[in-house]
Amino acid sequence: MDSTEESSPKSELSNTIMDMDLHNTFAELMFHLLPSPYESQEINHLTLAYFVISSLDILNSLNRVEKDAIVDWVLSFQLHPGTKTDPNNGQFYGFHGSRTSQFPPDDNGVLLHNHSYLASTYCALAILKIVGYDLSNVDSELMLASMRNLQQPDGSFMAIHIGGETDLRFVYCAAAICFMLDNWSGMDKEKAKDYILNCQSYDGGFGLVPGAESHGGATYCAIASLRLMGFIEDNLLSSCASSLIDVPLLLDWIVQGMDGGFQGRTNKTTDTCYAFWLGAVLKILGADDFVDIKALRRFLLTCQYKYGGFSKFPGEFPDLYHSYYGFAAFSLLKESGLKSLCSELGITETAAKGL
Amino acid sequence: MASGSSEVEEEEQERVMLRDRPEWADVTPVPQDDGPCPVVPINYTEEFAEVMDYFRAVYLADERSPRALSLTAEAIHFNAGNYTVWHFRRLLLELLKVDLHEELEFIERIAAKNSKNYQIWHHRRRVAEKLGPDARNAELQFTKKVLSVDAKHYHAWSHRQWALQALGGWEDELDYCSELLEQDIFNNSAWNQRYFVITRSPFVGGLKAMRESEVLYTIKAIEAYPENESSWKYLRGLYKGETTSWVNDPQVSSICLKILSSKSNYLFALSTLLDLICHGYQPNQDFRDAIEALKIPDLDSQDLDIASMICSILEKIDPIRVNYWIWRKSRLPHVAQ
Numbered sequence A: 001m002d003s004t005e006e007s008s009p010k011s012e013l014s015n016t017i018m019d020m021d022l023h024n025t026f027a028e029l030m031f032h033l034l035p036s037p038y039e040s041q042e043i044n045h046l047t048l049a050y051f052v053i054s055s056l057d058i059l060n061s062l063n064r065v066e067k068d069a070i071v072d073w074v075l076s077f078q079l080h081p082g083t084k085t086d087p088n089n090g091q092f093y094g095f096h097g098s099r100t101s102q103f104p105p106d107d108n109g110v111l112l113h114n115h116s117y118l119a120s121t122y123c124a125l126a127i128l129k130i131v132g133y134d135l136s137n138v139d140s141e142l143m144l145a146s147m148r149n150l151q152q153p154d155g156s157f158m159a160i161h162i163g164g165e166t167d168l169r170f171v172y173c174a175a176a177i178c179f180m181l182d183n184w185s186g187m188d189k190e191k192a193k194d195y196i197l198n199c200q201s202y203d204g205g206f207g208l209v210p211g212a213e214s215h216g217g218a219t220y221c222a223i224a225s226l227r228l229m230g231f232i233e234d235n236l237l238s239s240c241a242s243s244l245i246d247v248p249l250l251l252d253w254i255v256q257g258m259d260g261g262f263q264g265r266t267n268k269t270t271d272t273c274y275a276f277w278l279g280a281v282l283k284i285l286g287a288d289d290f291v292d293i294k295a296l297r298r299f300l301l302t303c304q305y306k307y308g309g310f311s312k313f314p315g316e317f318p319d320l321y322h323s324y325y326g327f328a329a330f331s332l333l334k335e336s337g338l339k340s341l342c343s344e345l346g347i348t349e350t351a352a353k354g355l
Numbered sequence B: 001m002a003s004g005s006s007e008v009e010e011e012e013q014e015r016v017m018l019r020d021r022p023e024w025a026d027v028t029p030v031p032q033d034d035g036p037c038p039v040v041p042i043n044y045t046e047e048f049a050e051v052m053d054y055f056r057a058v059y060l061a062d063e064r065s066p067r068a069l070s071l072t073a074e075a076i077h078f079n080a081g082n083y084t085v086w087h088f089r090r091l092l093l094e095l096l097k098v099d100l101h102e103e104l105e106f107i108e109r110i111a112a113k114n115s116k117n118y119q120i121w122h123h124r125r126r127v128a129e130k131l132g133p134d135a136r137n138a139e140l141q142f143t144k145k146v147l148s149v150d151a152k153h154y155h156a157w158s159h160r161q162w163a164l165q166a167l168g169g170w171e172d173e174l175d176y177c178s179e180l181l182e183q184d185i186f187n188n189s190a191w192n193q194r195y196f197v198i199t200r201s202p203f204v205g206g207l208k209a210m211r212e213s214e215v216l217y218t219i220k221a222i223e224a225y226p227e228n229e230s231s232w233k234y235l236r237g238l239y240k241g242e243t244t245s246w247v248n249d250p251q252v253s254s255i256c257l258k259i260l261s262s263k264s265n266y267l268f269a270l271s272t273l274l275d276l277i278c279h280g281y282q283p284n285q286d287f288r289d290a291i292e293a294l295k296i297p298d299l300d301s302q303d304l305d306i307a308s309m310i311c312s313i314l315e316k317i318d319p320i321r322v323n324y325w326i327w328r329k330s331r332l333p334h335v336a337q
Helices: A001-005 A019-031 A036-058 A065-076 A118-130 A141-150 A170-182 A189-198 A214-230 A247-256 A275-286 A291-302 A321-332 A348-355 B007-013 B045-060 B066-078 B083-095 B102-113 B118-149 B152-166 B170-181 B188-200 B209-224 B228-236 B245-246 B250-262 B266-278 B283-292 B307-318 B319-329
Strands: none
Touching: A001 B209, A019 A036, A019 A321, A036 A065, A036 A118, A036 A321, A036 A348, A036 B045, A118 A170, A118 A348, A141 A170, A141 B066, A170 A189, A170 A214, A170 B066, A189 A214, A189 B188, A214 A247, A214 A275, A247 A275, A247 A321, A247 B319, A275 A321, A291 A348, B045 B066, B045 B083, B066 B083, B066 B102, B083 B228, B102 B118, B118 B152, B152 B188, B170 B188, B188 B209, B188 B228, B209 B228, B209 B250, B228 B266, B250 B266, B266 B307, B283 B307, B307 B319
């Protein structure tokens, strides 16, 4: 631990630099073994892996891990139809999120217990892109065709065919999946767009479902989806006129939520992750200039943990989710040493471009 | 039929491993197949691994029994997000004809420790759907309980909105919002719920019909706490789709003037006035006088028009948003591009 950290009594809470070495160590440790408490999120194992692997990529440390092993592992989560499969069974043939949702076929070769998950499919494809895997090698035809089974009449998406909540998160996953596979046969874009627009609240932000309170994460899902689907042009700010969404009202809502960090909702406390969710929206809209960089950096650094990673609020223990979004937020702030981010895909630009 | 409650309590006292329980002696647990080169492995505890091994066994065997139901409760305890387990639990609830009111109680117990978990709330919804209109009071009570601990709980509000739409109970909702706002006028979730009620309740006449009374309510709230962003946003929201009405309603411009004249907490009054001007409002001399009376130091006196003056003031008094206010100034209709 270098001496500058010991000199200030509050050094563990408010640093002045983003400590790359510590964060690299943190991410690598997580890569090699996720501590026991993470077993309570085991169902989202692939999502946890996405946080770790994308962190390493942002930190420019992907060379520390074996990409081939990652590819094999991720591909092993793909749900392939059994020997006797009815293509119109309503099932979604994507990726599982974890081993606990993956079961061997029964004696007749039927995979009746397996249900793949939309969010895990997004994470799987994102990880594959991050490690440079050519997605045209992924068996995507059935995946996309069956993904339509998850879209609801109102345009929203369910995450799993046996039934689950429907909200903007899964619209985003669907859009990102189609975008990464460069194939929009997996969803009805117009219907999805209609659902998104129905989620814009009276104050300009977006709620997770129509009628819900404006929320930073939901707003990211809305804007990133519209962008991926091609409904938002480059640099919307210069025209500030979208026929679809009330841009000035949205901008005002986001900007009013800046309080050092970003608030996720009006009159709530700032939280590390919204620096990504809302910072990314501003970037997509061409408005990242509105961010008070110094104030945001200062806030994020108060959430930096002395042994690496970021916490939700200052003075708390770090977790993988807030660490990942902390790194992502610093990338948006163009912190030196970090790779730049493709805001709407949630992976680095090099990963997005397939370089 | 026990819905697993006794198993959960046992858990909390001193958990006996499944392999040591005689009632499970006939089951061979199915270990997890992590594949040849697991990546980002999780350091599973013995208890977690064992529960999932037994769950795999009963799930693969499709065992539909009370003990399987209890096992799902244990598995949920370890990972409340496991939708496969929840799905199997729902199948068992149906087949074993479990009293769904008991299941609601079970969910309430689990939610106490895991209230921010999507699967729990989804499960609650599925059970309530099965119970139909009978579940109405239970759902409104349950969400009220959760909101009494955390009045901004996003899942609880989401579930409450669903319950109102699916099961009814709108009649008292606006009063409930008022109650919450009396406790905390800054509670944006409660303001949002007000909007939800006035736009969707079959018992009120819709936004237009409710506008007058809601404007009065909101103006009172603004007068009490002009620094409350929620109330200003709600006021504007009351005119959604009818910006001209918002611009022309004298109550709106009056409240801006009133707050400005008070010289205290006038930031939103200024930004609202700016928005009004951008949508065609033409402020009279009273506004100009009120702004000048603020005596903002170092103000560029060359800004003759009121909108530019407001932007300049906001740049100074709201520095965290300085770039935004500079941009707003550049977008003012009269400013040469």
